[in-house]
Amino acid sequence: MDELRELYTDTLMSFYLAPDRKGKIADAQGLEGKNLSCGDRIKVFLQVEDGVIKDAKFTGYGCVISQSSATVMCRMLLNKRLDEAKEMIDRFIDFMQGKDVPEELLGDALYFEGVRRFPSRVKCATLAWHTAKELIQKLKGIQSDAG
Amino acid sequence: MFSPEQIRKDFHILEEELAYLDNAATTQKPDNVINAIRHYYMKQNSNVHRSNYELAELATQAFESSRRTIANFIGSEPEELIFTRGTTESINLLAYSFFVGGLIEAGDKIAVTIAEHHSNFVPWQQLSKRFGTEMVYVDTDDEGRISLSEVKKALDKGVKLLAFTGMSNSLGVVMPYVEICHLAKERGVLTVLDGAQLVPHHKVNVKEVGCDFMAFSAHKMLGPMGIGALYGRRELLEKMVPFLYGGEMIDEVTLEDTTFNVLPYKFEAGTPNVAGTVGFGEAIRYLARLEWGKVQEHVKKLADVLIHELERIPYVEVYGPKDETQHSIVSFNIKGLHPHDVSQYLNSWKVAVRSGHHCAQPQLKRIGVPATCRASVYFYNTERDVERMLEAIKNITNEFPWVG
Structure with missing residues (x-):
């Protein structure tokens, strides 16, 4: 049971129960990501103005880990420049894959530390982040085309 | 007792x-199965059907004895039982061989139920995407049951083949597989029975059931992973082209052409998973004693x-x-x-x-x-x-x- 508590911390549960970044953003670019092993889908929406993320939300269905992680990610993406956002996402994915990342750079993403001990759940925690990364790459492409 | x-x-x-x-995913293995595999590698290992020294005879005997045991368990002839990697490969073998050999052609209709595991769904669906066969879907009710009237409705659309599960892996519904095979037979429709979940739980005699083909996996019934079987009615297997080409499956190879080995070897190219078949046979012996x-x-x-x-x-x-x-x-x-x-x-x-x-x-x-x-x-x-x-x-x- 203690092991379960390492995964399902009160903080994660509170993120899950108060998904304040859940919903669509009208007129914003969205991208769907899937977890092939469980069939979960998530859609991330990013509204970008002048290379800065002005709004970030998600829709979809998933477990406590994937949903709380999506909430935290969307909060953290707000007001980040696209390149900063990409860096932040890469850092989180590295962290979840067990690489050493300075804790002070992780912010609220550090709450997912416990998930690293459950390899089968790492992909739940990173689903939204992988999806957002792909979306950011698309958006950057659009920007540079426009520029 | x-x-x-x-x-x-x-x-x-x-x-x-x-x-x-989690037995629908894979079952555990009794010690006799594990021991049989160990015994094979310690005392019998050599390549089968190739050499005539004593060890090779032992390996071939173990291999063929497993085939007879498994065939007997499902009421087929040993020649009608082809070893594969499992249910998935068995069904892919059929889909490929039917199409390449012309038993199924573009425009033919293939019926599957929506209760299928992806392994009895995707091969047929991809056949339709790539080669122009047409899919006919048999719906289930809200609980996952298949009604005979739905099956009839699908069969009467002029389908050539019906692929269906005997027991659904998501909801555990045992389908009326005997009646379904009967309906298909009356209409001259070929039947592929996915026995992956059914065979571990129900004694299936393929001749009594009347299916044309049945696929099943060892690991879902006490056997090792990576080995399974395809039963096929002899006259159909005779008409089919091989799935894999290579060693073992040939009769004679010349620069101009190749003739193929007899059943079941025609469908068993390459060195087989002999230890797997030994474990599979031992699993069936265990089950047969219950x-x-x-x-x-x-x-x-x-x-x-x-x-x-x-x-x-x-x-x-x-x-x-x-x-x-x-x-x-x-x-x-x-x-x-x-x-x-x-x-x-x-x-x-x-x-x-x-x-x-x-x-x-x-x-x-x-x-x-x-x-x-x-x-x-x-x-x-x-x-x-x-x-x-x-x-x-x-x-x-x-x-x-x-x-x-």
Whole structure:
């Protein structure tokens, strides 16, 4: 049971129960990501103005880990420049894959530390982040085309 | 006398404190199967059907003896039993060979049910995408049952082949497979029976059932992974082209052409997984010694307890027919909680269940859920296993207070 508590911390549960970044953003670019092993889908929406993320939300269905992680990610993406956002996402994915990342750079993403001990759940925690990364790459492409 | 407590002693892995309820994914292996594989490598290993020294004879004998045992178990001739890597490969073999050999052509209709595991769905669907065959889908009802009238409706659209499962892996529905084969036969429709879940739980005699083909896997019935079989009616197998080309499957090779070996070797190119077949044969010998009436009764009873006790818990939703047609497999969800969280929680109680879409997305979509938890029982499970899982589910609100 203690092991379960390492995964399902009160903080994660509170993120899950108060998904304040859940919903669509009208007129914003969205991208769907899937977890092939469980069939979960998530859609991330990013509204970008002048290379800065002005709004970030998600829709979809998933477990406590994937949903709380999506909430935290969307909060953290707000007001980040696209390149900063990409860096932040890469850092989180590295962290979840067990690489050493300075804790002070992780912010609220550090709450997912416990998930690293459950390899089968790492992909739940990173689903939204992988999806957002792909979306950011698309958006950057659009920007540079426009520029 | 059938005693699960006694039987558990044959399974080393079951000594661990774990309620293993993921038998639809794979079963545990009794010591005799593990020992047979070890014995093969220690005392009999050499390549089969090639050399005439004594060791090679021993390996060939072990290989062919397993084939006879398995064939006998399902009521087929040994020549009609082809070793494959498992159900998935068996069905891919059929899809490929039918099309390449012209038994199925562009424009032909192929019927599958929406209760299928992806392995009996995707090969046929891809055939239609790439080669212009046409898919006809047989719907299930809200509980995952297939009605004979739905089957008739599909067959009467002029289909050439019907591929269907004998027992669905997501909801545990035992289909009326004998009647379905009969309906198909009356209309001259070829039948492919997916026996992956059925054969571990029901004695299937292919001649009595009347299917043209049946695919099944060793690892879901006490045998090792990576080995399985395809049964095919002899006259059909004779007409079919090989799936894989190479050694063993040839009769004569010249620069101009190649003629093929007789059945079943025509479909067994390359060095086979001999140790796998030895383990498979030993698993079947183990199963053949059991009192099947008692085994089925025991499995049915445990699954029924799970279904009925889970149904009494207000925050649990149980899927499937919940009647005599449901066997071994219990699919359910906890309201307000994702199945992954439920199976993770159950793990902390030392209960192993699967969560996800169970490689049966069309069926889950049909019943309106993206994923479920699935507990699946085999004959070595006991009341204790079931009680442990129920106890855990009853306490789930302690960890996830919002449930319910």
